[in-house]
Amino acid sequence: MAKQLTEDQLKELVESVVDRWGGRPDALIMMLHAIQDEFGYIPRRVSLYLSQKTGIPLAQIYEVITFYHLFRTSPPGKHKISVCMGTACYLKGAPQIVEKLKEILEIKEGESTPDGLFQLETVRCLGCCGLAPVVMIDDKVYGKVNPEKIMDILAQYTKEQDSK
Amino acid sequence: MLKPFEKIVFIKDTNAVKADLTRHYAGIFSKYVRPLIEDRKVFVVQAADLGIYGEGLVIKIWPNNIYYANVKEEDIAEIVERSIVGDEVVDRLAFSPDAKQVRVVLRNCGVIDPEEIDEYLARDGYAAVEKVLSSMSPEDVIEELKKSGLRGRGGGGFPTWMKWNFARNVQSDQKYIICNADEGDPGAYMDRSVLEGDPHSVIEGMIVGGYAIGASKGYFYIRAEYPLAIERVQRAIDQAYEYGLLGEDILGSGFSFDLEIRLGAGAFVCGEETALIASIEGKRGTPRPRPPYPSIKGLWGKPTVINNVETLANVPVILSRGGDWFSTIGTETSKGTKVFALTGKVRNSGLIEVPMGTTLREIVMKVGGGVVGGKKIKAVQTGGPSGGVIPENLLDTPVDYENLRRLGSIMGSGGMIVMNEEDCMVDIAKFYLKFCVDESCGKCAPCRIGGYQLLGLLEKITMGEGEEEDLEKISLICQAMQKASLCGLGQTAPNPVISTMRYFREEYEEHVKEKMCRSGKCKRLIRYEIIQEKCVRCGMCYINCPVEAITGSKAKGFVIQQDKCVKCGKCYEVCKFGAILIGSKEPVEHRI
Ligand SMILES: Cc1cc2nc3c(=O)[nH]c(=O)nc-3n(C[C@H](O)[C@H](O)[C@H](O)COP(=O)(O)O)c2cc1C
Ligand code: FES
Numbered sequence: 001m002a003k004q005l006t007e008d009q010l011k012e013l014v015e016s017v018v019d020r021w022g023g024r025p026d027a028l029i030m031m032l033h034a035i036q037d038e039f040g041y042i043p044r045r046v047s048l049y050l051s052q053k054t055g056i057p058l059a060q061i062y063e064v065i066t067f068y069h070l071f072r073t074s075p076p077g078k079h080k081i082s083v084c085m086g087t088a089c090y091l092k093g094a095p096q097i098v099e100k101l102k103e104i105l106e107i108k109e110g111e112s113t114p115d116g117l118f119q120l121e122t123v124r125c126l127g128c129c130g131l132a133p134v135v136m137i138d139d140k141v142y143g144k145v146n147p148e149k150i151m152d153i154l155a156q157y158t159k160e161q162d163s164k
Numbered sequence: 165m166l167k168p169f170e171k172i173v174f175i176k177d178t179n180a181v182k183a184d185l186t187r188h189y190a191g192i193f194s195k196y197v198r199p200l201i202e203d204r205k206v207f208v209v210q211a212a213d214l215g216i217y218g219e220g221l222v223i224k225i226w227p228n229n230i231y232y233a234n235v236k237e238e239d240i241a242e243i244v245e246r247s248i249v250g251d252e253v254v255d256r257l258a259f260s261p262d263a264k265q266v267r268v269v270l271r272n273c274g275v276i277d278p279e280e281i282d283e284y285l286a287r288d289g290y291a292a293v294e295k296v297l298s299s300m301s302p303e304d305v306i307e308e309l310k311k312s313g314l315r316g317r318g319g320g321g322f323p324t325w326m327k328w329n330f331a332r333n334v335q336s337d338q339k340y341i342i343c344n345a346d347e348g349d350p351g352a353y354m355d356r357s358v359l360e361g362d363p364h365s366v367i368e369g370m371i372v373g374g375y376a377i378g379a380s381k382g383y384f385y386i387r388a389e390y391p392l393a394i395e396r397v398q399r400a401i402d403q404a405y406e407y408g409l410l411g412e413d414i415l416g417s418g419f420s421f422d423l424e425i426r427l428g429a430g431a432f433v434c435g436e437e438t439a440l441i442a443s444i445e446g447k448r449g450t451p452r453p454r455p456p457y458p459s460i461k462g463l464w465g466k467p468t469v470i471n472n473v474e475t476l477a478n479v480p481v482i483l484s485r486g487g488d489w490f491s492t493i494g495t496e497t498s499k500g501t502k503v504f505a506l507t508g509k510v511r512n513s514g515l516i517e518v519p520m521g522t523t524l525r526e527i528v529m530k531v532g533g534g535v536v537g538g539k540k541i542k543a544v545q546t547g548g549p550s551g552g553v554i555p556e557n558l559l560d561t562p563v564d565y566e567n568l569r570r571l572g573s574i575m576g577s578g579g580m581i582v583m584n585e586e587d588c589m590v591d592i593a594k595f596y597l598k599f600c601v602d603e604s605c606g607k608c609a610p611c612r613i614g615g616y617q618l619l620g621l622l623e624k625i626t627m628g629e630g631e632e633e634d635l636e637k638i639s640l641i642c643q644a645m646q647k648a649s650l651c652g653l654g655q656t657a658p659n660p661v662i663s664t665m666r667y668f669r670e671e672y673e674e675h676v677k678e679k680m681c682r683s684g685k686c687k688r689l690i691r692y693e694i695i696q697e698k699c700v701r702c703g704m705c706y707i708n709c710p711v712e713a714i715t716g717s718k719a720k721g722f723v724i725q726q727d728k729c730v731k732c733g734k735c736y737e738v739c740k741f742g743a744i745l746i747g748s749k750e751p752v753e754h755r756i
Contacts, residue, residue, distance in 0.1 A: 069430035
């Protein structure tokens, strides 16, 4: 969803959103929803421009963005990696897998990689303890994963991206 | 090609607990209709589940959809004669499958197309608006609501007429009415179903409310996680404008009313009315102290009425059919029906609507079909994170606002979760508390710090590190939170803890003193053992253990290696012979 827009396109988009709501401060949440629908998150430069257009202080915009769970300030990843931290997976080495992922992707849980390819999350039991430890990427389940194997799995996704 | 059967008969023994006589009865029935089967006039099916429970032998005849319940063997001949060969109904045995349910709020859900205003109009839709605007004063409307006895369905149970009357009596150039559709209770979806299935009924309720209090503007506050509801409500609003039911001078009455949608953004606390108002004003959703109540000083400082979706959906029916009619349903203090989202360890989970005063046992056993897997029911949770548990021995209590409160729970918005022996009460309390701690807005200390500390204590107990004085500390923190928190979230967050402590204190004590969890939920507190006397050495546990912690052979028998066991419970689940024991953390004596 994350779009690469030129400065002009971005401004145009923000302006159309502001126009629709008359730039009213009480419609801030509605405007932020509209922006996030477009970008998948709320980029800082968009917030800045929104502030200039509406006169709502940037601090106030951020105050609202950070309060509500649904608003994101970083782009969501293209692929969501969910590492199971349920009991069986936990004891079969899920924490090591998370560590490995954090190390190679250079992000923390809940964040996305700078290239927007991956987003890392930890989840509770996925209901397939027999395959522990389990990692899910988007809707696909990978069982009996270990730190080496996870590298191979990720490679498939990076390769697929490169070939495009 | 064979011609299709003309009639299909579904047979089910709904009393079946141990011996299921469905097959037996189906055999008898088939004998009576054998020639008809050959002529492809009828076909007999042994049904697995008809959604009816505890009503003896039940027979359903398709396509007429006739139901017979508590049928005896000697009745079968008559049924065949009159309803299979003929097309009559044997009144004496006829049964309505929804007998326990009464549909007032859900009257149109699943019946009309929610995207077509004409279908709503065809079912007396907007008749209340027409009646109110043409022949009733605002005072008359409030009087009618007073007669009906309708109370808020958003949790508190505050009489709706009183709220409207407060706002009516304040002098102001501008007033507002808000529909609270922020439904935040995890595991509840009543409001969503109404908005998606019958949005016009809520809009109609808001128009009537607006007229009664003198508001010319209303807002729907809907959580952003409900995209379909948002879409349908928007469509319904547009259609109502088109038909002149919203906007200037509605139906030539001189009354004008506008409606707009505002979205939440994933914050539970925004269901609280003062936080909700802040959110509509475009700010962080932090609550403020009350009074002043919103009906005096609400949105932008103007008198504002906030009502729940279900409350508003009741309003048109009350005005069309009269407050007196409505007040015939329900109990002395709680009138009408209540919609519940029945879930958990119940056979037939889903959305139900029952008259107030129905007992919890009837809801669980008759409407819900009892507990899954024939396990013993332990408790029923109502009110979500602000509610509490009601133990099995109190399930004969009729559901109304006062009774539930007396038992330490609340009506809440309608989540109802059935729990059985496999559920640990300490764990449940921890689950709900965790939810409130995550959702605390952080403005006031009792809720922010108290919640965090309380959760820490519960975690300590479920990890097997609890000490006896912890139970005392838990009670103290709970009291402090209830008394000193700023808003309903913090005040009610300890409820699940308090109520589980009240009814299941022995479980807390077991966790603390014996380091044991009887349900097997708290993994750090248990160990699985194979009871050698019961084990038939089938090897199922051995094959299914995900971590190869079970060693041995069919010849020698099997043992669980405790140092390898991850306590996933798979062996317990797959053992058909009850040979796996859930014991306390300390080793049971070795038998091999
Ligand atoms: C933390 C918290 C969350 C709430 N969430 C909801 C909700 O999701 N839906 C709702 O209708 N009321 C909710 N309420 C209750 C509202 O504050 C308010 O009492 C209700 O909407 C009034 O409507 P009623 O009189 O029709 O019940 C919540 C209250 C608190 C304290
Ligand atoms: S969030 Fe309401 S009391 Fe703290």
